[in-house]
Amino acid sequence: xxxxxxxxxxxxxxxxxxxxxxxxxxxxxxxxxxxxxxxxxxxxxxxxxxxxxxxxxxxxxxxxxxxxxxxxxxxxxxxxxxxxxxxxxxxxxxxxxxxxxxxxxxxxxxxxxxxxxxxxxxxxxxxxxxxxxxxxxxxxxxxxxxxxxxxxxxxxxxxxxxxxxxxxxxxxxxxxxxxxxxxxxxxxxxxxxxxxxxxxxxxxxxxxxxxxxxxxxxxxxxxxxxxxxxxxxxxxxxxxxxxxxxxxxxxxxxxxxxxxx
Amino acid sequence: xxxxxxxxxxxxxxxxxxxxxxxxxxxxxxxxxxxxxxxxxxxxxxxxxxxxxxxxxxxxxxxxxxxxxxxxxxxxxxxxxxxxxxxxxxxxxxxxxxxxxxxxxxxxxxxxxxxxxxxxxxxxxxxxxxxxxxxxxxxxxxxxxxxxxxxxxxxxxxxxxxxxxxxxxxxxxxxxxxxxxxxxxxxxxxxxxxxxxxxxxxxxxxxxxxxxxxxxxxxxxxxxxxxxxxxxxxxxxxxxxxxxxxxxxxxxxxxxxxxxxxxxxxxxxxxxxxxxxxxxxxxxxxxxx
Amino acid sequence: xxxxxxxxxxxxxxxxxxxxxxxxxxxxxxxxxxxxxxxxxxxxxxxxxxxxxxxxxxxxxxxxxxxxxxxxxxxxxxxxxxxxxxxxxxxxxxxxxxxxxxxxxxxxxxxxxxxxxxxxxxxxxxxxxxxxxxxxxxxxxxxxxxxxxxxxxxxxxxxxxxxxxxxxxxxxxxxxxxxxxxxxxxxxxxxxxxxxxxxxxxxxxxxxxxxxxxxxxxxxxxxxxxxxxxxxxxxxxxxxxxxxxxxxxxxxxxxxxxxxxxxxxxxxxxxxxxxxx
Ligand SMILES: Nc1ncnc2c1ncn2[C@@H]1O[C@H](COP(=O)(O)OP(=O)(O)OP(=O)(O)O)[C@@H](O)[C@H]1O
Ligand SMILES: [Mg+2]
Numbered sequence: 008x009x010x011x012x013x014x015x016x017x018x019x020x021x022x023x024x025x026x027x028x029x030x031x032x033x034x035x036x037x038x039x040x041x042x043x044x045x046x047x048x049x050x051x052x053x054x055x056x057x058x059x060x061x062x063x064x065x066x067x068x069x070x071x072x073x074x075x076x077x078x079x080x081x082x083x084x085x086x087x088x089x090x091x092x093x094x095x096x097x098x099x100x101x102x103x104x105x106x107x108x109x110x111x112x113x114x115x116x117x118x119x120x121x122x123x124x125x126x127x128x129x130x131x132x133x134x135x136x137x138x139x140x141x142x143x144x145x146x147x148x149x150x151x152x153x154x155x156x157x158x159x160x161x162x163x164x165x166x167x168x169x170x171x172x173x174x175x176x177x178x179x180x181x182x183x184x185x186x187x188x189x190x191x192x193x194x195x196x197x198x199x200x201x202x203x204x205x206x207x208x209x210x211x212x213x214x215x216x217x218x219x220x221x222x223x224x225x226x227x228x229x230x231x232x233x234x235x236x237x238x239x240x241x242x243x244x245x246x247x248x249x250x251x252x253x254x255x256x257x258x259x260x261x262x263x264x265x266x267x268x
Numbered sequence: 269x270x271x272x273x274x275x276x277x278x279x280x281x282x283x284x285x286x287x288x289x290x291x292x293x294x295x296x297x298x299x300x301x302x303x304x305x306x307x308x309x310x311x312x313x314x315x316x317x318x319x320x321x322x323x324x325x326x327x328x329x330x331x332x333x334x335x336x337x338x339x340x341x342x343x344x345x346x347x348x349x350x351x352x353x354x355x356x357x358x359x360x361x362x363x364x365x366x367x368x369x370x371x372x373x374x375x376x377x378x379x380x381x382x383x384x385x386x387x388x389x390x391x392x393x394x395x396x397x398x399x400x401x402x403x404x405x406x407x408x409x410x411x412x413x414x415x416x417x418x419x420x421x422x423x424x425x426x427x428x429x430x431x432x433x434x435x436x437x438x439x440x441x442x443x444x445x446x447x448x449x450x451x452x453x454x455x456x457x458x459x460x461x462x463x464x465x466x467x468x469x470x471x472x473x474x475x476x477x478x479x480x481x482x483x484x485x486x487x488x489x490x491x492x493x494x495x496x497x498x499x500x501x502x503x504x505x506x507x508x509x510x511x512x513x514x515x516x517x518x519x520x521x522x523x524x525x526x527x528x529x530x531x532x533x534x535x536x537x538x539x540x541x542x543x544x545x546x547x548x549x550x551x552x553x554x555x556x557x
Numbered sequence: 558x559x560x561x562x563x564x565x566x567x568x569x570x571x572x573x574x575x576x577x578x579x580x581x582x583x584x585x586x587x588x589x590x591x592x593x594x595x596x597x598x599x600x601x602x603x604x605x606x607x608x609x610x611x612x613x614x615x616x617x618x619x620x621x622x623x624x625x626x627x628x629x630x631x632x633x634x635x636x637x638x639x640x641x642x643x644x645x646x647x648x649x650x651x652x653x654x655x656x657x658x659x660x661x662x663x664x665x666x667x668x669x670x671x672x673x674x675x676x677x678x679x680x681x682x683x684x685x686x687x688x689x690x691x692x693x694x695x696x697x698x699x700x701x702x703x704x705x706x707x708x709x710x711x712x713x714x715x716x717x718x719x720x721x722x723x724x725x726x727x728x729x730x731x732x733x734x735x736x737x738x739x740x741x742x743x744x745x746x747x748x749x750x751x752x753x754x755x756x757x758x759x760x761x762x763x764x765x766x767x768x769x770x771x772x773x774x775x776x777x778x779x780x781x782x783x784x785x786x787x788x789x790x791x792x793x794x795x796x797x798x799x800x801x802x803x804x805x806x807x808x809x810x811x812x813x814x815x816x817x818x819x820x821x822x823x824x825x826x827x828x829x830x831x832x833x834x
Contacts, residue, residue: 020671102587111808112770118789119798121789158377162370229691258381260426
């Protein structure tokens with residue numbers, strides 16, 4: 008290892024992934040196993056599988072449904088959570104019901120919503136994603152609003168800040184770390200629901216495509232689907248962290264200083 | 269007293285003349301406060317009555333847990349009273365009143381961590397409706413007064429405790445309140461900074477003509493800063509003594525503190541606080557805590 | 558990216574505020590809320606605001622739930638679900654804790670694996686569904702594999718936070734007294750990582766149930782999830798709802814139990830005592 012910090016960093020970031028990929032490559036190189044085709048074959052199959060129209064017809068619609076469902080849940084969850092968090096009586100009234108919905112594993116929403124809208128169109132899928140994403144956002148926002156520093160609320164009151172200024176400058180930023188936690192949880196649930204909402208009935212979409220490959224024993228294509236889904240998960244997580252870092256820079260800075268002290 | 273009752277009875281018609289003839293900026297009338305909480309009631313303030321004239325600087329001392337913070341929060345309209353009333357400029361206080369600023373005991377937690385120092389000071393000014401240029405000017409002036417101009421764009425948590433304290437003071441000063449309430453504002457700063465901040469408060473007070481109520485643990489500080497020192501008994505709280513500080517208005521850390529009169533006053537307040545700790549009540553009776 | 562994630566960042570459970578005990582009146586209000594929700598559902602259906610074919614009256618759903626609870630099949634399915642969940646969770650805990658302590662306490666390993674963990678963690682566990690179907694079909698092993706994959710990350714990441722949070726002075730002290738590695742792990746690392754392990758457990762327990770039910774519903778692994786799927790596809794609407802409620806209650810039980818474990822374990826923990834003053 009060298010002393011140069013950049014090279015050192017690159018080494019630590021890339022060494023293990025490269026090692027694992029090489030191991031996969033070598034281990035499957037001469038594989039005749041039906042389930043574990045050579046990595047070279049999987050990678051070769053990738054472009055023809057996804058870039059021949061599937062990207063536009065399957066992948067993007069899936070992501071769009073995820074985006075719409077998540078956005079709906081985000082708006083409703085934060086607005087509702089803020090209102091519930093501000094009124095203790097409302098919170099006491101709704102808490103057990105919300106706890107139940109949070110504890111309900113979101114995939115069971117799929118058969119229930121299938122009753123109402125079926126699963127051929129986009130509506131049922133979007134509703135499923137939105138409902139699944141809603142509870143973590145809602146409950147975390149409630150907690151965030153409830154956990155606001157009381158001295159800050161007194162400060163806002165003693166300077167007689169108007170309602171909307173109090174919301175905009177005090178309540179929302181103060182609850183934002185918890186909102187981000189909720190959003191992160193919601194996003195991972197959203198991805199799960201995006202996939203499994205497509206597994207019912209004859210369907211298009213990323214999840215549906217992967218299962219069709221599996222059912223038709225197109226194993227290398229199935230592997231490309233798994234890899235693509237993994238890449239999407241990583242991409243979403245990176246995007247999320249990018250925004251989180253910007254919005255919550257103050258929170259991270261403050262926490263680091265408190266921990267250091 | 270009869271005059272006051274008359275005023276209260278006929279407030280609407282006499283408001284105009286009233287303000288002119290009222291001597292008190294802040295009038296605390298038999299204020300009582302009992303905390304009621306899950307199965308536990310704490311009688312914090314039994315009965316407090318005093319007046320603070322416009323532009324006065326009054327210090328409040330008392331044993332820990334006496335209810336100083338409680339009193340301050342009652343005056344600020346942040347707590348509901350259990351009895352009595354607080355009257356500010358002739359109007360009873362029901363919620364946080366106009367023209368009042370509070371520096372909280374937990375100053376560090378009273379600054380918005382998601383805003384820079386400048387934004388923290390600016391926010392109340394926005395609410396006041398000041399234009400952009402005027403806000404900038406006011407913030408700069410306040411920051412210059414507390415010696416923090418270079419830290420304007422830092423976040424509060426990047427500053428030391430003493431600096432945070434000065435930001436909280438700057439925010440209150442920039443607001444140009446007519447009444448300024450401060451709750452043990454210097455409890456957490458080192459002796460050197462403390463002396464500087466004390467002089468800062470006195471010079472700001474003189475310059476702005478604001479009424480200041482200053483709660484402190486520190487007897488020296490109370491005597492050095494105040495025109496009056498109110499000594500509170502222990503809980504449930506009543507007023508033990510209202511000590512007039514007859515030191516010359518020009519004060520100076522060295523000469524004032526070494527003046528014989530300062531020593532006498534200090535000794536007197538010290539004895540009062542000691543007595544208060546032992547349960548001394550006005551009239552000489554000692555109540556077992 | 559597996560379901561449910563870390564609480565506010567590196568969750569320091571020790572720093573959490575002691576939750577105020579729910580007062581008696583709070584419980585009554587909450588019960589009123591539940592009653593209100595059930596009544597609303599009942600009325601929506603009875604007044605046909607929502608098509609009763611899709612949403613049967615709440616009373617009928619609960620009656621059907623009562624009937625289901627009298628049937629042996631329900632209990633078999635419940636046992637299958639709980640078994641899969643418990644086995645998967647136990648394996649995940651074991652892997653997560655051991656790997657977390659080892660990786661976390663060796664700085665080289667930590668730096669070496671950081672990027673890989675960051676990359677693998679957000680991969681949605683449902684991506685593995687086709688693979689486990691091919692490998693294991695509808696056997697319980699399919700569900701357990703998904704559960705282990707999803708839950709392990711929760712535990713591992715928390716344990717890594719926990720090991721990183723160890724007081725360096727304590728560690729250096731232990732080193733300077735030439736404690737053996739095992740002894741350092743037991744006396745220094747484990748106690749300070751424990752709150753994080755417990756938090757990881759709580760998060761993993763919830764995630765594990767989600768994946769168990771998903772596998773049952775989607776793949777057809779025996780359990781409550783599959784029962785829901787069967788009820789729905791055979792048009793037994795009331796039974797579908799009854800089973801969904803049963804699964805929800807199971808989820809609630811898992812959450813409550815996990816929180817109780819967390820509270821119990823952390824109760825005597827010094828870091829909590831310290832923060833409570
Ligand atoms: N929200 C509350 N609920 C119940 N009791 C309270 C509450 N706030 C304060 N008290 C009690 O009221 C009494 C007075 O408290 P207060 O904070 O006003 O004292 P203080 O004089 O400011 O003390 P210190 O000098 O330590 O700041 C104390 O006994 C305290 O325990
Ligand atoms: Mg106090």
